[in-house]
Amino acid sequence: MTMADPDSTARTAPESVLRDDPVLADVIDRREPHPLEPVENEYERLCVSIINQQLSTASAAAVRERVFDVLEGEVTPDTVLAASRDALREAGLSRTKVDYVENAARAFQERDLTRVGLADYTNEAVIAELTEIKGVGEWTANMYLLFVLERPDVLPLGDLAVRRGIEGLYNDSVELTRAEMREIAEPWRPYRSTATRYIWAEYEA
Incomplete structure (x- = not known):
């Protein structure tokens, strides 16, 4: 590390x-400046970035709301892995994005990817950790650095x-x-x- x-x-x-x-x-x-809202649930914020990939702001917001409804507002690795894949797809996630949020859920279960867990990692090391997750590319990792970890540079x-x-x-x-x-x-x-x-x-x- x-x-x-x-x-x-x-x-x-x-x-x-x-x-x-x-x-x-x-x-x-x-x-x-574009606002930075406090992030209490790091996994949820990563899911939001995955949902936002290649969607317009309005489309992403609509899909996000429906996905959160499926999860009854509790977006955690456990709730995502327990959710019906069909229900997540009906909410607007592609089959690929369902895979991606599930991949991220498993990664969070296996490794400490929270703000505390990554506190001593450089930006480059964080990107390396996150992009090991299939479905998390450099754009998503950078959004995590900026909005979740609040790295200054x-x-x-x-x-x-x-x-x-x-x-x-x-x-x-x-x-x-x-x-x-x-x-x-x-x-x-x-x-x-x-x-x-x-x-x-x-x-x-």
Whole structure:
């Protein structure tokens, strides 16, 4: 296991660093960052990310509500594995996504993938752990890092809205390579998560 370096955490307020980028400073002046809601159930949040894969926001919300109804509001590894696969499919999950939420349930039963269990893992080690689960790719792992573990320096370039948001702000909506985006985002370290939340807010406005 790769251990995180606690001394690498900067103490500066994120916005004071991000304002050194004049483009992002303008966004900070006109937007509130995309919200981070407290996560009490890490497995449930991972399931939400799996449900959201390749769906529009509205479609994902509708499927999520129906799935949670099937589980009677209790989304745990045990309830998912005990649920009828047919009922989950009728709620809107594809056969593949039923497999994926079940795979995640078994992984949570076998390993401690909670915030506490992953506390000493680097971001790269967390991604490696999560992507061992069939159905959890790098995008989903990055959402887990950002929303569940609340890591401060995540840049999820696998997210279309982040890429389009960066292109819109920095290149007149002309396509950029991921290497070019990483170069743009380099000055945002060690607060690329907060920058990402502002990029989302601007893109969604």
